[in-house]
Amino acid sequence: MTQISPLVALVGNPNAGKSALFNALTGARQKIANYPGVTVERKSGRASFADGRSIEMIDLPGAYSLDPDSLDEAVTRDVVLGKLEGHRRPDALVIVLDAGNLDNHLRFALELIAQGLPTVVALNMIDLAERDGLRLDAQALARALGVPVIETVAVRRRGLEPLMTALDGALKKSPVVIEPVATSFGAQNQRARDIARAAIISETAGRQWTRRLDAILLHPVGGVVILLALLFLMFQAVYGWSEAPIGWIESGFALLSDGIKNVMPDGLLRSFLTDGVIAGVGSVIVFLPQILILFLFILLLEASGYMTRAAFVMDRMMAAVGLSGHSFIPLLSSFACAIPGIMATRTIMDQKERLATILIAPLMTCSARLPVYTVIIGAFIPASSVGLGIGLQGLVLFGLYIAGILGAMLAAAVIQRFVTQSRTSSFLIEMPRYQWPRPGDIAINLWQRAWVFLRRAGTIIFAATVILWALLSFPKAPDGSNVSQVEYSVAGRIADGLEPIVRPIGFNHDIALALIPAMAAREVAVSALATVYAIDAADEDAAATSLGPKLAADWSLATALAFLAWFVFAPQCISTIAVTRRETNGWKWPIFMVSYLFALAYAAAGITYWTARSFGL
Amino acid sequence: MQLDHLPLNQIAVIRAIDWESLPDQEGHRLRALGFEPGVTIEALHKGILMWRDPVAVRVGRMTVALRTKVAAAIDCELSA
Numbered sequence: 001m002t003q004i005s006p007l008v009a010l011v012g013n014p015n016a017g018k019s020a021l022f023n024a025l026t027g028a029r030q031k032i033a034n035y036p037g038v039t040v041e042r043k044s045g046r047a048s049f050a051d052g053r054s055i056e057m058i059d060l061p062g063a064y065s066l067d068p069d070s071l072d073e074a075v076t077r078d079v080v081l082g083k084l085e086g087h088r089r090p091d092a093l094v095i096v097l098d099a100g101n102l103d104n105h106l107r108f109a110l111e112l113i114a115q116g117l118p119t120v121v122a123l124n125m126i127d128l129a130e131r132d133g134l135r136l137d138a139q140a141l142a143r144a145l146g147v148p149v150i151e152t153v154a155v156r157r158r159g160l161e162p163l164m165t166a167l168d169g170a171l172k173k174s175p176v177v178i179e180p181v182a183t184s185f186g187a188q189n190q191r192a193r194d195i196a197r198a199a200i201i202s203e204t205a206g207r208q209w210t211r212r213l214d215a216i217l218l219h220p221v222g223g224v225v226i227l228l229a230l231l232f233l234m235f236q237a238v239y240g241w242s243e244a245p246i247g248w249i250e251s252g253f254a255l256l257s258d259g260i261k262n263v264m265p266d267g268l269l270r271s272f273l274t275d276g277v278i279a280g281v282g283s284v285i286v287f288l289p290q291i292l293i294l295f296l297f298i299l300l301l302e303a304s305g306y307m308t309r310a311a312f313v314m315d316r317m318m319a320a321v322g323l324s325g326h327s328f329i330p331l332l333s334s335f336a337c338a339i340p341g342i343m344a345t346r347t348i349m350d351q352k353e354r355l356a357t358i359l360i361a362p363l364m365t366c367s368a369r370l371p372v373y374t375v376i377i378g379a380f381i382p383a384s385s386v387g388l389g390i391g392l393q394g395l396v397l398f399g400l401y402i403a404g405i406l407g408a409m410l411a412a413a414v415i416q417r418f419v420t421q422s423r424t425s426s427f428l429i430e431m432p433r434y435q436w437p438r439p440g441d442i443a444i445n446l447w448q449r450a451w452v453f454l455r456r457a458g459t460i461i462f463a464a465t466v467i468l469w470a471l472l473s474f475p476k477a478p479d480g481s482n483v484s485q486v487e488y489s490v491a492g493r494i495a496d497g498l499e500p501i502v503r504p505i506g507f508n509h510d511i512a513l514a515l516i517p518a519m520a521a522r523e524v525a526v527s528a529l530a531t532v533y534a535i536d537a538a539d540e541d542a543a544a545t546s547l548g549p550k551l552a553a554d555w556s557l558a559t560a561l562a563f564l565a566w567f568v569f570a571p572q573c574i575s576t577i578a579v580t581r582r583e584t585n586g587w588k589w590p591i592f593m594v595s596y597l598f599a600l601a602y603a604a605a606g607i608t609y610w611t612a613r614s615f616g617l
Numbered sequence: 618m619q620l621d622h623l624p625l626n627q628i629a630v631i632r633a634i635d636w637e638s639l640p641d642q643e644g645h646r647l648r649a650l651g652f653e654p655g656v657t658i659e660a661l662h663k664g665i666l667m668w669r670d671p672v673a674v675r676v677g678r679m680t681v682a683l684r685t686k687v688a689a690a691i692d693c694e695l696s697a
Contacts (some may be wrong), residue, residue: 064646065649069646069649100678101678103651104676104677185648189648210680211661214661214662214673218662220666221665223665224665308682312662312664312673313664313665315664315670315671315684316664316666316668319684324684325671349642349643349646424640426640426687427682428643428650428682428683428684428687429681429682430650430679430680431682
């Protein structure tokens with residue numbers, strides 16, 4: 001007889017260390033999906049009791065109460081109350097409390113306990129609380145709350161076994177039916193504070209690391225300088241640190257390609273494998289190191305607690321364009337990928353601000369643009385130094401990021417003024433204590449991001465590459481024809497139709513050709529170009545040289561710059577459009593987004609091209 | 618004295634909060650973050666450059682950032 005294993009939900013305030021506890025309990029084997037009907041990410045995993053019986057565990061979005069302010073909080077409420085359609089109600093709750101923050105977090109815990117589900121409280125981050133000079137009486141707290149209270153330090157795996165044992169005990173007891181007590185928010189708060197006070201044994205002024213660090217990182221002038229320096233370091237690192245691993249991946253694919261050429265006779269299948277699959281997918285996978293470096297920085301900033309400080313520093317500037325520091329976090333995530341960025345807007349309380357943030361998120365330079373930027377910059381911008389150890393290539397890349405940011409700010413101002421017609425924005429956020437990020441947690445997250453990227457490369461990009469290869473390979477140009485294979489193929493003919501439209505902004509036939517499959521995802525533009533040039537190459541040797549020099553020989557600098565400008569704005573990503581549709585419940589906003597971004601892309605590329613031409617480039 | 622005028626690093630107690638002047642959502646979140654009459658607070662840091670907005674405030678053992686416009690709705694009294 002098979003038995004469905006119990007479902008246990010981890011629930012608590014944001015910054016209580018919920019995710020770290022979830023990682024510690026379930027290990028690296030986690031499943032990420034969405035809750036039914038909404039796009040809130042559902043993280044689940046398996047944990048087991050000492051005797052081997054296992055339970056399913058879910059990590060609910062952080063919330064402050066069961067009376068939601070945001071979409072994330074609404075999901076937490078619906079799951080806890082068993083009201084989310086298509087999702088079973090948890091059999092038990094593990095309430096994660098920040099031990100150092102009892103007076104603020106206990107109110108929500110009381111609200112949760114009142115739901116009558118079997119409950120265990122994890123008094124988490126007890127070590128940080130002790131560092132801050134706080135000594136707590138877990139037993140007294142358990143008596144006051146009426147549920148087991150276990151001291152845990154998730155990041156050091158402390159208290160996990162007692163927690164599981166207590167959970168097992170709670171699950172075995174029959175659920176209590178509790179009469180809902182209608183108490184005011186104020187009364188709940190008062191009770192929470194009374195309980196917290198009773199649980200504190202002693203309180204001394206601890207080492208106030210957070211406060212001291214904040215004095216530096218939130219400094220009215222220094223804080224801005226530090227944030228800008230961090231961002232600059234991040235983008236330089238994306239370039240500098242990735243050079244060697246990119247080289248390894250490139251040589252790996254070259255070896256693979258040569259191997260196939262050695263064992264297979266020349267023919268359609270060999271062309272499909274080397275020119276299509278390896279050239280196409282390989283040219284995208286090569287950017288994995290850069291994407292991982294970018295995500296590493298973002299994950300570190302988040303886990304250390306700095307991210308909300310960055311939001312604090314940026315709030316006033318964001319307010320100037322009708323947004324707030326809240327938008328800064330989703331927008332910064334969008335530098336890695338607009339999809340998690342757009343999903344992160346769910347924490348924005350103000351719905352107009354949320355919509356505006358979604359609409360400008362694709363303007364943040366996501367990692368999918370890096371392949372495009374890197375190839376073009378590598379081919380056209382000399383690797384010289386402008387002094388102070390700053391490379392010209394890195395500087396141009398930085399400029400492209402800035403162009404995206406300025407475009408986004410302008411768009412935000414116009415959208416908030418004329419489209420959403422929002423008058424105010426708000427900024428109200430908890431700033432967690434600083435913490436050393438735990439390498440294990442960062443590694444799990446990084447692995448999940450890498451996996452998502454590789455899966456994309458393996459599916460969307462692979463499919464687009466294969467289709468493009470076929471479109472480029474058929475029909476075959478007759479022998480001795482002076483029309484090249486690319487021009488003769490189906491794709492060449494489609495591009496013929498597109499070419500007159502993009503000719504005025506300096507784009508040639510090959511670019512027109514690459515733009516078609518790049519609608520699926522921006523980085524496909526690179527693999528498309530690689531495929532186009534590999535197939536058009538007269539001999540094997542020419543095909544073996546990498547894409548950059550070919551572009552440098554074929555394109556004018558003005559065209560290359562226009563191509564870069566195009567990709568600063570162009571909304572070429574099916575997934576982003578799809579997620580915008582889901583998050584805004586309809587086609588109205590994705591259509592608006594795609595239209596204004598294409599218009600901007602066309603204008604920017606045109607202006608860039610003709611300006612460059614007038615300088616004789 | 619309104620919270621936005623509170624000098625930095627001085628312990629104060631919230632006397633009253635003008636909930637009426639706050640948009641519903643902000644009032645709700647403010648309560649959820651533990652702002653209530655009688656609670657001890659301390660202004661820790663003020664925003665960047667010439668704006669000095671938002672302001673970071675300690676509430677209990679938690680630090681919360683809020684805009685001065687919201688802070689102006691919170692009336693407090695310096696502890697002796």
